[in-house]
Amino acid sequence: MLESNGLVTIAFRRNLIKQGIGKPSSDIGEDEYDLSNKWLTSSYCQIEPAMAFQLGLPVLILGEKGVMADGVLEKGALGIYMPEIDLDNDLNSYFKSKEWVQIIQKWEGYVRKVVESKGQPPMLY
Template structure:
């Protein structure tokens, strides 16, 4: 029996991102999980946040993949302040990566965050916000290289232990 887990990611904008999500999903399935994503393999007629809550209440862990979505060629954070921060050549991810990660964290689910290289570190994607390690993935290289790396294998093994504890805890409740 596969353990349902929430796989949060924006709609891929290119074939490399699509390939990564597909291979990650296959790797999760091969590790005994059933990766579920609202709007991809799970659907709900309710408002998106209600659908997320329903799905999250029926999963035992969350993996967020913060993929590049919108590019900031040159911009400024807090332009009306004395010391605005210049932002150049950065990417934003979907706001749902922020929302779903925060909801999973608040629900006490084990959370694993994978951030595509170049995505702006803000909100739950800032180091230390959720207390967990944020792995940066470089999709300019092979997807397989990252998914077979010692870093990913180690993170997945630790996350799997936490998910198994959550799954056991819920079964015993």
């Protein structure tokens, strides 16, 4: 991770919860919520972006449509908008869209800053 300049994660649907409840019988008075028919992704889609974020690296997460937005997958959790991709639609069209071009250009700009700063001596102020 220390040799990286940025991280891209794709949160594909991996595990389907057929029937479930979030926060059942919570002691702190939070309301229960339904988790039935929700998709989870790999735990590495939480771990690796968190590691990169701790190091100050730019993180871009693409979430497959239907994946539960939890932890770093919540919109705005890491600062960059997390686009949702629908594998049932034409991905080439999405990757030509204004939304995608703006997101990837913004992330690329952050990566370029990391590359530039790696060659500079540390600054105290």
